Structures are given as C-alpha cells and as structure tokens.
Amino acid sequence: MKLHILLCVLFTTCLLNLTESQVRKKDGQSLGERVQQLMDMNLKRSVLRFNGNKFRDFVKSTPRNYSVIVMFTAMAPQRQCSICRHAHDEFQIVANSFRYSQAYSNKLFFALVDFDEGPDVFQMLRLNTAPVFMHFPAKGKPKQSDTMDIQRVGFAAEAIAKWIGERTDVQLRVFRPPNYSGTVALILLFGLVAGFLYLRRNNLDFLYNKNCWAIIAVFFCFAMVSGQMWNHIRGPPFVHKASGGGIAYIHGSSQGQFVLETYIIAVLNGAIVLGMILMTEAASHKGDVRKRRILAIAGLVLVATFFSLILSIFRSKAHGYPYSFLFK
Amino acid sequence: MVPDSGGYLRTSSSSGWKSLITFTVLLLAWISGFSSRLFAVIRFESIIHEFDPWFNYRSTAYMVKNGFYNFLNWFDERAWYPLGRIVGGTVYPGLMITSGSIHYILHSLNIPVHIRDICVFLAPVFSGLTAIATYLLTKELWSAGAGLFAACFIAIVPGYISRSVAGSYDNEGIAIFALQFTYYLWVKSVKTGSIFWACMASLSYFYMVSAWGGYVFIINLIPLHVFVLLIMGRYSDRLFTSYTTFYILGLLLSMQIPFVGFQPIRTSEHMAAAGVFALLMAMLVLKYLQSILSRAEFKYFFILAASIAAGVVFFTVVVLTYAGIIAPWSGRFYSLWDTGYAKIHIPIIASVSEHQPTTWFSFFFDLHILVTTFPVGLWYCIKNITDERVFVVLYALSAVYFAGVMVRLMLTLTPVVCMLSGIAFSRLLELFLKEEQNPSQSTFSDSDDEANGDKGSSRMYDKAGKLRKMKHEQQKEADGLGVNIRSIVIVAVLMMLMMFAVHCTWITSNAYSSPSIVLATYSQDGTRQILDDFREAYYWLSQNTASDARVMSWWDYGYQIAGMANRTTLVDNNTWNNSHIALVGKAMSSNETEAYKIMLSLDVDYVLVIFGGVIGYSGDDINKFLWMVRIAEGEHPKDIRETDYFTDRGEFRVDSEGTPTLLNCLMYKLSYYRFGDLRLDYRTPTGFDRTRNVIIGNKYFDLTYLEEAYTTEHWLVRIYRVKKPDDFNRPRIPVSERKIKRSKIFIPKKQTNKRKKGLIKNKPVVVKGKKPSRVS
Known part of the structure; x- marks a missing residue:
C-alpha cells in the first residue's frame, strides 16, 4: 500500500x-x-x-x-x-x-x-x-x-x-507470457486438414491409399532411428569445423552427432530400405524379365553399398570396432 | 550364429518335417542365445551384476528364506535409514516369485541349486522363452518362416542382450518375454475372437504387471490398437469380445499387485484403456440403434450423442484430475512426452544415463542391420494390412518413438524390430530361394489360412543347405530372374546376416558382459588382472563393523552395500525420496564441519566413497560429484551453489586451479585423503590423479571429524569412520594423571595396508568415563 x-x-x-x-x-x-x-x-x-x-x-x-x-x-x-x-x-x-x-x-x-x-x-x-x-x-x-x-x-x-x-537474494519466479503460437499453428493445421477433407469429401480415396500411409510410417521410422529426437533435445551444431580447417560432417565420438550427420544416416537407411523393396518387388512381380533383373541388381547394389557405407561410418565412430563390409 | 539347421525339404507331406525343423531352429536359437549371454560367467564367475540386481537378489533370498507372505510384509529397516522401506509394497514381485518357484521346484525334485545360480541364469533362460514367444507372435502376424527369423534375431540381438546377460538379474529379463507373450495372446484373441485366448492374454498381462513397470506400454498399446481399428472401420464382434474380456480381467488382476494397487483406475496413464472400453460399448449401442432407427434419425442421434459424450468425458476427467482423484501424469512418464521437462525439473532423472535420448549410433550399435531393414517389414505390413498387422504397425511406431526419446526404451523397440526385419528377410529370401517350377506360388499369399503340407514345405526356405542343391537343379528359366542373379542376391544377403551375427557376438562380448563389480585390466603382455576392490570393501564392512552400523554413500552403491555387506544404508538405488538423497548430496558437497552436523543428525557411522584416481577408473564419485551438487542445490539452494564448484572459466577441475569450495568439500577430502603422498610411478609427481590426469590441488590436509577406516588394494573404495562427538575435542589429560600410560603412541604416518588393518583391530576403544577394555 x-x-x-x-x-x-x-x-x-x-x-x-x-x-x-x-x-x-x-x-x-x-x-x-x-x-x-x-x-x-x-x-x-x-x-x-x-x-x-x-x-x-x-x-x-x-x-x-x-x-x-x-x-x-x-x-x-x-x-x-x-x-x-x-x-x-x-x-x-x-x-x-x-x-x-x-x-x-x-x-x-x-x-x-x-x-x-x-x-x-x-x-x-x-x-x-x-x-x-x-x-x-x-x-x-x-x-x-x-x-x-x-x-x-x-x-x-x-x-x-x-x-x-x-x-x-531476490528470488524471482519467471513468468513467461504464454506462448500461443504453437497452439495457434496446431489449430490452423487441424483447420486446414479438416477444410481440405471437407472440400474433398466426395473423393476421400487417398485416405485409403496404403502407399501414402506406408511412406509416412517409414519416414517416421527414419527420422527416429537417425536420432532426430536427440537433435531436438540436445540441439547439436549442423556441422563442425575440424581442426585441420576442413569441415567435419561426422562427430568423432559415439556420444554425439551433428545434424547433417543424422540426415546422411537417414538417407543411407532410406537407400537400404529402397534396395530391399526393389529386390523383393523384382522377384515377386510378373512381367519383363530384363527389367526385373535390372531392378534386382540395382536393389542389391543399393543395399550392399549403403550398408557397407553405414557400417564404415559406424566403425569410424566406434573406436576399435573390427568389422567392415566391402570397404573400410 | 543364426542357427541355420535342418535339411532341404522335397517331400510334400511334411508337417512332421516342418515341426521338426521349427523345433530344431527354436532350440538352436535358445541355445545360442543362452550361450552368448554367458561371457561374464565364463570370464569372471557366477555373480550378480551391477546395482539393481543386487536388491532383487537380496529380496529373492529373503523370500526363499522366509516365505512369500513374510516377503510381502517385509519392512526393510536396513534401507533409507531412518525411514526404512516397505519392500513388499514397493516392488514388482514377479521376478522374485519366478526364481523362487524355480528354486522350489528344483528342490522338491532334490536338485540342490543355490538361489544365486538361479538368479544369475534366469535372464538367459528366459531369453529362449522370449525367442519362442516372438516366433509365435510373428507367425500369427506373417508366416512361420518370418517367425523363425524373428526368433533367431531376438535370441542374439544386443539390444536385448544388454538387459539379459547372465548375472543381470533384473525385471526386464523376464518382462520382455511377458510382453511378447501377452501380445501374442492378444493378437490370437483378436483373430479368433475367443474368450479363452482373451483370458489367457489377461493372465499373461497379469504376469507382466507383476514383473515390470513397463506394463503401462501394453495397457496403452492394446487400447490404441482397438481405437485405430475402430477408426479404420474394422469393428467386429471378435474385437469387442476380446477387448472387453481382456480389459476387465486385466484390470482386476493388475490391481492385485500391491505396488500397483488402485493406480489402474486412478492415474492418467491408464485412462486411455478405460476410454476405449467406453467407446467400444458406445459403438455396440450405435450398431444396435442403427438397426432399429431410420437413417436420418440415426444421424441426428449420432451427432447429439457424440458431442454430449465427448463433453461429459472431457469435463469428468478435468474435474477429477483437478480434485486430485485422478493423479496427473507422473514425472518419469511425463518426460517421455515433453522431453525438456525432466532436464529442468528433475535432476535425479536427468542424472541417470539411461534416461538420455538416443543417438543413431546407439540404434546401430544395438540393432545393426535390423535397424536398417525393419522399415521394409513395416512397408509390407501396411501394404498387406489386416487387423493384427495394424497392431504390429502401431507397436513399431510407438516403440521407435519412445526409443528415440530414451535409450533405456530401446528394449521395447528391439522385439518389434526383430519381428519386422524377420518379415522383410523372410519375404526376400522366400522369393529368391524358391524354385521356379511353379510360378503361381511366387506371388505372395497370406499365410494365415495356409496350414497344409504342399505350400508349407516351400515355406521352409531360410536354410543354408538349400543353396547348394538349387544351383545344381535350376537350369531352365521361364520368367524367373535366373540362377545367377538369385544366387548372388542370396549370397549377399547371407553375408550381411553373418555380419549381423558376428557383430552381435562382438558387442555382447565387449560391451555388455562386464559385471561392473569386478573390474578387469589387461597389461602389456595380455595377462589379465582382476580388480576385486568392491567386494573386498563390502566384505570388510560385513566383518569389521557393528551389524547395525549405518553407512553413508552415494545412492548408486546403496543396493550393493545392503546386498553384499548387509549394512544399513541411507539412500539407495530406489530413488523415491529426493530430499533424503539431497541431504546426502549436501553432506558430500559441504565442508567437513557442515557435513559432520548432517552426518551426526543422520547417525552415520561410516562413509564410503569410490575413488578411481589410482587405477584410472572413470565412474568414480568425483566424476559423479556434480550431480550430487545439483541434486543438493535443488533442495538446499541457500547452502549449496553449483557455481561455487566451477572455476571462473566454468570448468570443473580438481587441480590447483579448482575452487576452494571444491577443494575443501567432504567428497574431495575423502577421495584424496593421503593421496598427496602417493607416487604412482616414477614418471609422475605425487598426487597425480590418473582418471582426470591432473595433480590434485589440495595435497596435504587432515581430517578432523572422520578417520580412515579402510582403503582397498587399488584405492577404489575408501571407507571412513565418523568420529563420535566424544572421540575428539576432549580436554587433554596430562600424562601424569592418566590411568593408562602408554609408553609409545603409534603415529600412523606412512602405513602399509597390513599395518593399517592391525591398527584398527588393536586400537583401544576409549569411551569417556569407562574403563578401556584392552590395554595394548
């Protein structure tokens, strides 16, 4: 008073x-x-x-x-x-x-x-x-x-x-002004999706499109498996300047990772999955034998190359890991 | 390592062959899974590992000795002094009951096995059961071949071995089996719609609840499955029967576990299941109304009922949560969703390395090729969707999310990754190994309804023996890919699977097979030296201290002290009381005088610290010290400030640059007492800390309120006795007036270990006002 x-x-x-x-x-x-x-x-x-x-x-x-x-x-x-x-x-x-x-x-x-x-x-x-x-x-x-x-x-x-x-000795309780931007964005997104669905209510077939759902699920797996959650929580740098003046894309130790590194890993994972699917499709479909052979070989090459690539990156991070495939 | 046994099948009437091969493969998977978990036992001995297993072992031993009901009512006064712990009501008893009943059965068969050996080998044995459960589940989801693949994968995958090596006697070891088996029974009951399978599922769920807190994953995933099926318009009476049976029975059974109690109807984690139950009921009512109302009426009624129901449910939940009847999300669970939460609010959760997020490296480390191929299985499951495959898709997506958030939950991801990779590899090899005489079979057919011989025999493809024969036989090519391409693909895939087996063995051997209470070092010529300091110290405690002595240590070692030394501890690994831990942290981070006040108020007799500076052991208390400071600061912000322990440049250092607060706190003094005199080898100066590679800052100091009681061979464990108030500050009695005259007073200056032992044993215990018991 x-x-x-x-x-x-x-x-x-x-x-x-x-x-x-x-x-x-x-x-x-x-x-x-x-x-x-x-x-x-x-x-x-x-x-x-x-x-x-x-x-x-x-x-x-x-x-x-x-x-x-x-x-x-x-x-x-x-x-x-x-x-x-x-x-x-x-x-x-x-x-x-x-x-x-x-x-x-x-x-x-x-x-x-x-x-x-x-x-x-x-x-x-x-x-x-x-x-x-x-x-x-x-x-x-x-x-x-x-x-x-x-x-x-x-x-x-x-x-x-x-x-x-x-x-x-002044104990402050931080009062953040509530951040509505996330909520607003979410509501906006939901509104957009709902509006879109309403506009296309006569043609909702895409919701039943299994490819669409499968792609979403598989990409979600790539994101998680390549450590995006770690990036989100820890906020590592995108790349790092190496001591020799160059740029290090891969974090040297097994404890950390760079953002670009996780993207690379996601792409490698994706290539391996693509290769596996190509091989399977090549063998399961009917049709032009020549085309299917090429598909199968391409799939195999994708899987083998990128798997050995991911293995060699892993090896470079895990010191003393003895195994490699195709190349070191 | 992947057991590729069995021969090539040409006979068409071969259900016998089929089951023989299935049996052989599963048996081999069991054996190889069991034996690859034995590294620690063979290298060291049959011993319980790490920290938590010691508590489990101690309670199991108590149960075996005193019976189950005494165990349920056990009040453990040796933990959390002076609070104690009601053990029966605060553990998941499934693990103890499992090993206890095995012990009982073996003994009633007159096979005298010590309970410790049962505890050590429990997890490896259960890994075989997990493999079988995974086989059954994958068989329901896809095909028997994929099941065999999945079983072989999970038998040896490091992500699961990490929690189930011999000696790691922990809840997870049996819980993964319970998890997979519950899922198998659930999928089975959804497929058949029979009450029998639903009951079995809830019984298995009961076992899971009794075994591991991770049962929350089941009780959320199954309702999610039902919910998604409803959204997809896949409602069926089978679903209704199985879910309602499972939910009601599972709810009642889970409440029988004392530790769980009324949580299933009170906490938010369990509310999803109740909500889905209500939704399923509403669905049934709607179905019924649909059959008696006209279309327009129904639509009107539907919208009205839906909005009213949504509103009522929402407000009930809000009001109940607000009134405190439904507990809000518990901290650990909450940290799964808002990942920043734990870091800010709960230092004790953030301090545990298991609660950290997962790098891609850990994924690859624990799962190797499976992590790169399981999306293929996911892809085909979505492409050929059925009711039960919806389940595995949801399982995969939720588990991969949780594993990304927390390293520890890699364990729940591992089974589903094995299953999906099994599907991917089985589908690939099935197509490439198949003979091309009957091209009609090359298209994929759903395995659900196939049971009999003709097709069944061709499903047994994943056998190495097949390869050679096929090369000889396959000549003609109608519209197949050709022998060459197929064999190249097969060989390449088998090579990669071999890499996987080799990787698993290497990881298991190098990363997951250390008991962590016995350390091993390798010298230049390859000879191995065992450092058994922990057990040495605990044994000393058990032999040389009063049986009710109270030992203060950081909480990591609480279970081990209780289990091995059988002494009372102040805090232990069951970190339920943050303020008590903070008090210990405060004592460790204050100076000696302040710490003595705390220690007196807590009746501490001995203080135990882990010090790795002599042998370069990095997991010692100085390296954990900042967490003690942080946790202490959380409760006592006035007395402990983290900034006081950092240098001006924000570094944590123990050399002469370190802050005075750090160099004089109790933990520093106890770790480095007399270390300043020690010269480890002739190249380094005295007081050189091998863990942190510095010369310590405060070399010569004396302890006022404590005295060194015991230091192990490699200084790994140091035990100090807290002096009683009458031990010091006594008025000095002139020699002439003393009743006991000692000719020579031994001054411990440079002691050898032997000398020190003798000193303590023969030291006269002088209590004020009493006649000394012994005169030296």
Whole structure:
C-alpha cells in the first residue's frame, strides 16, 4: 500500500518534471533523486536503456542502495549478433516478471546498454563480446562472479533468474507470457486438414491409399532411428569445423552427432530400405524379365553399398570396432 | 550364429518335417542365445551384476528364506535409514516369485541349486522363452518362416542382450518375454475372437504387471490398437469380445499387485484403456440403434450423442484430475512426452544415463542391420494390412518413438524390430530361394489360412543347405530372374546376416558382459588382472563393523552395500525420496564441519566413497560429484551453489586451479585423503590423479571429524569412520594423571595396508568415563 502511494506520488511528480528532468544536468544528484528517476523510468519500461552518461550516473556513481543487472548487448542489425535478440527477449521476460511481481522494489533494476549507444561503457569495462550480463551490487565493485557465465548456464530466463537469486537474494519466479503460437499453428493445421477433407469429401480415396500411409510410417521410422529426437533435445551444431580447417560432417565420438550427420544416416537407411523393396518387388512381380533383373541388381547394389557405407561410418565412430563390409 | 539347421525339404507331406525343423531352429536359437549371454560367467564367475540386481537378489533370498507372505510384509529397516522401506509394497514381485518357484521346484525334485545360480541364469533362460514367444507372435502376424527369423534375431540381438546377460538379474529379463507373450495372446484373441485366448492374454498381462513397470506400454498399446481399428472401420464382434474380456480381467488382476494397487483406475496413464472400453460399448449401442432407427434419425442421434459424450468425458476427467482423484501424469512418464521437462525439473532423472535420448549410433550399435531393414517389414505390413498387422504397425511406431526419446526404451523397440526385419528377410529370401517350377506360388499369399503340407514345405526356405542343391537343379528359366542373379542376391544377403551375427557376438562380448563389480585390466603382455576392490570393501564392512552400523554413500552403491555387506544404508538405488538423497548430496558437497552436523543428525557411522584416481577408473564419485551438487542445490539452494564448484572459466577441475569450495568439500577430502603422498610411478609427481590426469590441488590436509577406516588394494573404495562427538575435542589429560600410560603412541604416518588393518583391530576403544577394555 505504501509502495502504491509512493508510486502515485512519483508518477505525478514525474509528469510535472518530465521535460525538466531530462534536460537537467545530472551530476551531483543525491541518492534519493537517482532512485526516483530510476523508478520513473521503470514505470515506462521494465528494462532501462542506458547510454554512456546514464550508465555512469546510475550504475557507476556511489553511493547506491540498489543493485543493477545490466545486459551489454549489440542489437543493431549491422552487428549481426543473432543470439543478442534471444538474450534480449529472455532478459525482458525476467525484468517483466520482476516488475509485476510481489517482490518488486527499488532495490533492483534491470538495464541494457547497447554497443552503438554506449561504446565507451564497453571500453571502460573492457568488454569485447556480447551479450554479457553483469550484476552491479549496491556496495562495492562487481566481482568475477557478478558476470553471468552464459557459456555454462545459458541465458534462459530461468537461468538468469537463478543467477540473480544467487547474487542478490531476490528470488524471482519467471513468468513467461504464454506462448500461443504453437497452439495457434496446431489449430490452423487441424483447420486446414479438416477444410481440405471437407472440400474433398466426395473423393476421400487417398485416405485409403496404403502407399501414402506406408511412406509416412517409414519416414517416421527414419527420422527416429537417425536420432532426430536427440537433435531436438540436445540441439547439436549442423556441422563442425575440424581442426585441420576442413569441415567435419561426422562427430568423432559415439556420444554425439551433428545434424547433417543424422540426415546422411537417414538417407543411407532410406537407400537400404529402397534396395530391399526393389529386390523383393523384382522377384515377386510378373512381367519383363530384363527389367526385373535390372531392378534386382540395382536393389542389391543399393543395399550392399549403403550398408557397407553405414557400417564404415559406424566403425569410424566406434573406436576399435573390427568389422567392415566391402570397404573400410 | 543364426542357427541355420535342418535339411532341404522335397517331400510334400511334411508337417512332421516342418515341426521338426521349427523345433530344431527354436532350440538352436535358445541355445545360442543362452550361450552368448554367458561371457561374464565364463570370464569372471557366477555373480550378480551391477546395482539393481543386487536388491532383487537380496529380496529373492529373503523370500526363499522366509516365505512369500513374510516377503510381502517385509519392512526393510536396513534401507533409507531412518525411514526404512516397505519392500513388499514397493516392488514388482514377479521376478522374485519366478526364481523362487524355480528354486522350489528344483528342490522338491532334490536338485540342490543355490538361489544365486538361479538368479544369475534366469535372464538367459528366459531369453529362449522370449525367442519362442516372438516366433509365435510373428507367425500369427506373417508366416512361420518370418517367425523363425524373428526368433533367431531376438535370441542374439544386443539390444536385448544388454538387459539379459547372465548375472543381470533384473525385471526386464523376464518382462520382455511377458510382453511378447501377452501380445501374442492378444493378437490370437483378436483373430479368433475367443474368450479363452482373451483370458489367457489377461493372465499373461497379469504376469507382466507383476514383473515390470513397463506394463503401462501394453495397457496403452492394446487400447490404441482397438481405437485405430475402430477408426479404420474394422469393428467386429471378435474385437469387442476380446477387448472387453481382456480389459476387465486385466484390470482386476493388475490391481492385485500391491505396488500397483488402485493406480489402474486412478492415474492418467491408464485412462486411455478405460476410454476405449467406453467407446467400444458406445459403438455396440450405435450398431444396435442403427438397426432399429431410420437413417436420418440415426444421424441426428449420432451427432447429439457424440458431442454430449465427448463433453461429459472431457469435463469428468478435468474435474477429477483437478480434485486430485485422478493423479496427473507422473514425472518419469511425463518426460517421455515433453522431453525438456525432466532436464529442468528433475535432476535425479536427468542424472541417470539411461534416461538420455538416443543417438543413431546407439540404434546401430544395438540393432545393426535390423535397424536398417525393419522399415521394409513395416512397408509390407501396411501394404498387406489386416487387423493384427495394424497392431504390429502401431507397436513399431510407438516403440521407435519412445526409443528415440530414451535409450533405456530401446528394449521395447528391439522385439518389434526383430519381428519386422524377420518379415522383410523372410519375404526376400522366400522369393529368391524358391524354385521356379511353379510360378503361381511366387506371388505372395497370406499365410494365415495356409496350414497344409504342399505350400508349407516351400515355406521352409531360410536354410543354408538349400543353396547348394538349387544351383545344381535350376537350369531352365521361364520368367524367373535366373540362377545367377538369385544366387548372388542370396549370397549377399547371407553375408550381411553373418555380419549381423558376428557383430552381435562382438558387442555382447565387449560391451555388455562386464559385471561392473569386478573390474578387469589387461597389461602389456595380455595377462589379465582382476580388480576385486568392491567386494573386498563390502566384505570388510560385513566383518569389521557393528551389524547395525549405518553407512553413508552415494545412492548408486546403496543396493550393493545392503546386498553384499548387509549394512544399513541411507539412500539407495530406489530413488523415491529426493530430499533424503539431497541431504546426502549436501553432506558430500559441504565442508567437513557442515557435513559432520548432517552426518551426526543422520547417525552415520561410516562413509564410503569410490575413488578411481589410482587405477584410472572413470565412474568414480568425483566424476559423479556434480550431480550430487545439483541434486543438493535443488533442495538446499541457500547452502549449496553449483557455481561455487566451477572455476571462473566454468570448468570443473580438481587441480590447483579448482575452487576452494571444491577443494575443501567432504567428497574431495575423502577421495584424496593421503593421496598427496602417493607416487604412482616414477614418471609422475605425487598426487597425480590418473582418471582426470591432473595433480590434485589440495595435497596435504587432515581430517578432523572422520578417520580412515579402510582403503582397498587399488584405492577404489575408501571407507571412513565418523568420529563420535566424544572421540575428539576432549580436554587433554596430562600424562601424569592418566590411568593408562602408554609408553609409545603409534603415529600412523606412512602405513602399509597390513599395518593399517592391525591398527584398527588393536586400537583401544576409549569411551569417556569407562574403563578401556584392552590395554595394548
């Protein structure tokens, strides 16, 4: 309640002094003024945007009784920082969860410094990468552990909140705005399928087409057997730059795999299956003997070649595996 | 390895021959499957492997000793100290009952076999039964030849051997048999529509429920089968009879298992079966109404009833779930659907390597050529669809999905892959091995209705012996492919199958035949050295500690300590209580003072750690340590922080770069106590850890609250005694006032193993205020 009144008061003063306060020179402000300004700015947006001057005023100046979590980033398109966008979204989620939570207070602020708006800040802190999350505690200088280790924990909103909890004792519960896009896409898809079926309701023969179903089933098997689920969960790189300068398509150990590698395996599996089916069809059908012989041979070649290929890839990953077929 | 026995059949009246060959092939499959699972027994000894099997063995031994009812009421006070565990109500008793009854039968026949040997050899024996069940199921689905192929495949495929080598006495060993047999009986009952087969299916289902938690797979797959059949418009009275019988009987029987209890009517995992049951009833009502109502009326009624029913069902489920009457999806099951769930919410699930997703490498490793050919079988099953083939298609698709999500569920994929590959190979070889005198048979005919000799004999194709004869005989070619092409294809396919057999044996021998409690190393000249440190340590515990001593260790070793040392443990592999495990994790990751408080509150007498730094064993506690920290952090975020154990660069290192928190935590100290003095060989400095290839960071330190009690030969297991509060901090009594005057105080500086043993045995137990029992 108290906070609420405070906010109202702040808001009115803010409206009155808005133009004035922006023009006014900012050195020599007292702590109270600075907190007020921060609160004002925080009303408008949960993540404050700082340039070099503001950064010095609000973050570097002493004394402070508030901590600031600052994200240093480079959002401008010409910087080509693709993960900065994701990091910004996650950071925004955390800041919003704090802004609208019970724990909201003037002890903690979220701020953002873009490289193009405050390159001097980057120089001052000797930062040459982005994004970087730093915590500026109320007392003292930021220590080594006040920089979040995004290499290790990532920058998901939960990870940021956990890190903030460790550094500031403000336990945040991340509230993600519910993501309806998946649901909408699903509904849209179902709608499309239903509409399609309705339009073609007089001609539903394709539903009874066994080839169609068989192909769907077999492709599903290829996807699963080639480890797409692993890709989905672990998110490996597409390919990897080998140490010699070339590109490694196949992961060297049996514990991992690349995305392209799984596609290759899926294709190899598909070729073997195709070969088997060709051979079987060649022997089971009636008709031109010559054509069927060619089919049978083609099937055999497919099976033998691609099976030995898959075996040799397997062999290259399993160190010490002794067997190979046709070629090593 | 694929047993290709039997001769070439030319006689047409040969049902005798046919059954003889079937019998021989199955027998050989059984024998080869059994013998390829014996690597561990031959290399080491007849011993129970790994972790969970030790618990199963312990409970089996308890049951054999005390009888079944005492087993059901068994409260095990030696586990989860101080909580204890109600064993009878928290296990699937099928495994124990199976081996217990085998033991009973053998003993009533005056064949004195120790229960341990029954436990060790149970899984290999059941693999033969699995092969037979697979044969029967595939025979129902396709043909007898495909069945023989499938039986041979499953007998030796590594995906199944991984869970059923001799000594791996675990639920899965018998559960796969129960799974396949239930499916066989189900398919049989759908085909015949007889109540008898449906009853048999539910009895087999009962056995499965008693054996393994994976029964959930059955109770979801069979309703799915029924549901898809309904959608496909394949409703029949046979289906109605078999499903209703199976469901009701299976439901009642499954609730008889104490561990399952009322779950089948309360949890969401089982709701699909109930829903399909209701749907089948509604279907029957509709069929009846259709026969008495006019078309327009029926349509109106159908739409109305369908929407009302859907609404009612939906709201009932929502309300019941909300009210807590139907439990929501349990965590482990949920992690199958939302794969990110487990990673975020349940570190203890994520820490188990079996719950990781599967790479293509593991698929190929476990299934070899089968994984590349089973889609062919799937293809032909869909092309020639029947009621029961719908089942195998659904089985394959769901199992391949689950296997992709979790390595462990490769086990449920393996049987269906064997069956479908069996179909693919049998179809291929059937066509290529067939003589071309009667071309009418080259088209595929459904095997269901063929039973008698003329065709039947020609189905016995998958025999190596056939090959040679055919080359001699086949000369003329009407519209066949010709001898050359056919023999090339046959030879190539047989070569690949041989590769499969060789692969299976190699994988079994190299990857799946290590008991993991006895380690073997090979020196330069090829001689083998057995490291038996685990049993040494457990034996020491059983001989040198009080029988009610409480041993703290990480949960992996709980079952082994209980099983081999027969001592009380704090946590074990039945990870039901996360907070208790987190407490142990907290003790391990705190410093000595903090840890001592926890250990005092838990009444810990001994602490056991696994340390591989001397021999380079990678599965030791330091390598598992981060999981302890993570699990502890989940429950005690204020006290334990994972970041404290990482260096600034985010690395986990135990050398001098490591963080002070790590270098002073209990686990570090217990692992590396006195290790700083040890020089392993003259090329490396002292304190060189062979597992992590670093010199440890904190070499010289003393333990305040614990003392070393025992360290095994290769330092693999280290046991520490927790000092009682009166063991230290006592006011020092001047020598002149002492009642017992010791001339020489032995200071253990550099001990040899022998010396150390003696020290502990002869050490006077000085309890404050009591007269010492022995004076040295």
